[in-house]
Amino acid sequence: MAAEEVLTPTSYISHHLKFLAEPIVSGSAGMGGFWTIHVDSLVMSVLLGFVGIGLIWLVGRTATAGVPNKRQAFVELLFDFVDEQVRGIFHGDPNKFVAPAALTVFLWVLLMNATAFLPIDLTTKAIHAVGPEKFRLTPTADINTTFALALSVWLLMIYFSIKVKGLGGWIHELFCTPFGSNPLLWLFNFLFNLVELVSKPLSHALRLFGNLYAGEIIFLLLWLWAATGLVGTVGGAVLGLGWAIFHLLIVPLQAYIFMMLTIVYISMAHESH
Amino acid sequence: MNINLTLFAQGITFFAFIWFTVKFVWPPILAAIEERRTTIANGLAAADKGARSLEDAQVKITAILEDARGQARSILAQAQTRANGLVDEARTGATQERERILQSAQAEIDQQINRARDELRGQVAAITVAGAEKILAREIDPRAHQDLLDKLAAQI
Numbered sequence: 005m006a007a008e009e010v011l012t013p014t015s016y017i018s019h020h021l022k023f024l025a026e027p028i029v030s031g032s033a034g035m036g037g038f039w040t041i042h043v044d045s046l047v048m049s050v051l052l053g054f055v056g057i058g059l060i061w062l063v064g065r066t067a068t069a070g071v072p073n074k075r076q077a078f079v080e081l082l083f084d085f086v087d088e089q090v091r092g093i094f095h096g097d098p099n100k101f102v103a104p105a106a107l108t109v110f111l112w113v114l115l116m117n118a119t120a121f122l123p124i125d126l127t128t129k130a131i132h133a134v135g136p137e138k139f140r141l142t143p144t145a146d147i148n149t150t151f152a153l154a155l156s157v158w159l160l161m162i163y164f165s166i167k168v169k170g171l172g173g174w175i176h177e178l179f180c181t182p183f184g185s186n187p188l189l190w191l192f193n194f195l196f197n198l199v200e201l202v203s204k205p206l207s208h209a210l211r212l213f214g215n216l217y218a219g220e221i222i223f224l225l226l227w228l229w230a231a232t233g234l235v236g237t238v239g240g241a242v243l244g245l246g247w248a249i250f251h252l253l254i255v256p257l258q259a260y261i262f263m264m265l266t267i268v269y270i271s272m273a274h275e276s277h
Numbered sequence: 278m279n280i281n282l283t284l285f286a287q288g289i290t291f292f293a294f295i296w297f298t299v300k301f302v303w304p305p306i307l308a309a310i311e312e313r314r315t316t317i318a319n320g321l322a323a324a325d326k327g328a329r330s331l332e333d334a335q336v337k338i339t340a341i342l343e344d345a346r347g348q349a350r351s352i353l354a355q356a357q358t359r360a361n362g363l364v365d366e367a368r369t370g371a372t373q374e375r376e377r378i379l380q381s382a383q384a385e386i387d388q389q390i391n392r393a394r395d396e397l398r399g400q401v402a403a404i405t406v407a408g409a410e411k412i413l414a415r416e417i418d419p420r421a422h423q424d425l426l427d428k429l430a431a432q433i
Binding site for chain 1: 309
């Protein structure tokens with residue numbers, strides 16, 4: 005935190021909610037506009053992706069069909085968990101795409117969510133010592149990340165819809181389901197499907213973002229209280245512990261929900277109405 | 278909360294991670310698990326087969342045992358019959374032998390008796406002749422009275 009600034013609750017919270025934003029193009033379109041990149045979100049997510057997926061990749065490379073060691077057993081537990089979820093929803097060969105994609109989503113989102121447990125003041129201070137003044141640790145509390153994931157899943161959904169049913173089949177489905185193929189109903193069908201198409205990525209992205217963002221803010225409010233004196237410190241610590249324990253539930257749950265919705269959306273794309 | 282280029286960067290990252298997982302992470306783990314499943318399935322099948330062949334062997338063993346028991350029983354019966362036969366045979370043989378020995382002994386005895394009788398007869402004839410000589414106090418020509426003597430001897 006910058007020492008010269010007067011520390012007010014607003015400045016504390018807004019400080020922690022600012023991204024490490026880098027403009028890609030200079031000029032008026034740069035700072036704050038579309039041509040900006042949140043370096044912190046990107047660095048954290050890529051780092052966590054490498055850590056999570058890299059670890060199971062390393063385990064998978066030496067995976068043996070014999071008696072597994074504990075690392076492999078853990079990875080297999082994760083694998084089986086995802087595989088089971090996929091098999092319950094998706095009726096095709098899940099190993100070709102859906103199951104590995106679900107594993108990627110689950111693992112990645114779980115790790116990104118789990119950064120919410122890092123002590124935010126200490127870590128940002130440490131990062132500040134190395135360079136950037138603003139650095140947000142939780143990429144899933146960045147709406148860009150959650151929308152990126154949700155829209156990627158949305159694109160996959162459309163891709164598989166067209167791949168399985170053909171472009172004509174997909175368009176036919178847009179206009180002729182769910183009410184029927186009567187030309188009078190085309191408009192209603194299309195509007196209905198449009199709402200569905202729009203609402204899917206919105207709810208997918210906003211659910212994850214909202215949970216993590218709210219969690220982050222509640223932590224910040226508790227740490228604000230902790231700065232008010234002895235009572236606040238003790239109270240903030242106790243409530244912080246409580247919220248962290250509750251967050252232990254939210255973090256995997258949101259990762260799980262995100263994965264399940266991914267599987268459901270991609271599975272629905274494979275099925276004709 | 279503005280949407281910016283991060284969206285696309287994250288999207289690309291996401292696709293890259295998915296691609297990597299699909300290509301490199303999922304298959305080896307799947308292969309290991311599938312292989313283990315196959316091994317376990319084979320092992321279970323082998324155990325099943327083993328149990329079934331054990332049952333078969335048990336049945337075979339019972340049959341063989343039954344067979345052997347039957348054979349032993351028949352062998353015992355045969356041996357019993359044989360022994361009985363042998364004993365009977367021996368008994369018959371011995372009886373016959375005894376009869377034979379008895380008969381030959383009897384024959385010998387008869388023979389001896391006859392011989393003794395013949396001898397005695399001769400002697401009696403001689404004694405008779407001697408007696409008659411003494412009574413008549415004269416020589417009797419045994420030749421002249423041979424027929425008489427023979428008749429006498431035959432009468433004794």
